[in-house]
Amino acid sequence: MEIRSTFRYARISPFKAREVTREIQGLPVSAALDLLAFTPKKAAFLIGKTLKSAIANAENNANLKPDGLVVKEAVVGEGPTLKRIMARARGSASGILKRTSHIRIVLSDEIRIETRETRRAKREQEKKAAKKEIKSETSEGAARPSGKKSAKPKQSAKTEK
Numbered sequence: 745m746e747i748r749s750t751f752r753y754a755r756i757s758p759f760k761a762r763e764v765t766r767e768i769q770g771l772p773v774s775a776a777l778d779l780l781a782f783t784p785k786k787a788a789f790l791i792g793k794t795l796k797s798a799i800a801n802a803e804n805n806a807n808l809k810p811d812g813l814v815v816k817e818a819v820v821g822e823g824p825t826l827k828r829i830m831a832r833a834r835g836s837a838s839g840i841l842k843r844t845s846h847i848r849i850v851l852s853d854e855i856r857i858e859t860r861e862t863r864r865a866k867r868e869q870e871k872k873a874a875k876k877e878i879k880s881e882t883s884e885g886a887a888r889p890s891g892k893k894s895a896k897p898k899q900s901a902k903t904e905k
Contacts, residue, residue, distance in 0.1 A: 747806055747814065749798030751847040754790050758820045758845040763815035765847070770860075773799060773813040773851065776818040791818070791847055798849045808853055816852035820845050 754761070764787040768776040773795070780792040793817070802808040823844035834856045 745807055745853055747798055747802040747808070747851045749794050749801055749849050749851075751790060751794040751797070753823050753844050754847055755786055755842070756781065756790060756845055757843040760789065760821045761820040761845050761847060764788050764791050765820050768795070768815050771815050773810050773815065777814050786873070791849070793850050794847045798851050802851055802853075803825045808889070812853050813851045814854060815849065817848070817850035819848045820849075821848065822846070852882075 764780070764783060764785055767783075768779055768791070771779065777792065780788045780795065799810045799813065799834060802810065802813055821895050825844065826842040828840040828842060830840050832838050
């Protein structure tokens, strides 16, 4: 079952908030809360509020325990931009864009947890398997004698003047 929580119109740039959401994606809820508590960024505080709201939704609306929940998805979308003006030299002005974002967190009670460490281990196993495969192909090629003669390009009559 999926539980959602959305924080709309958060006063932070989506670029800055995405940096933090990438870190908590795929983690168990307890680990994600710990990570957010010790991250010294404004985005971590806002995402922590949204995560706690999603946990409360899971407990009250779906009767789920927070121990078995995993952050399935943490997405930061772009909200409306507030346009402001700052006075500049000689009576001119320049624009300031105050960006907002929509933070959406989806929790799931699925058992499969894929963390950064498991993804890294999976990639390393795939690399090892690929190396073994290449090694076996090269040893097979060297062991069997080639029945074909080497094909040398024939010189054409035009080049032999």
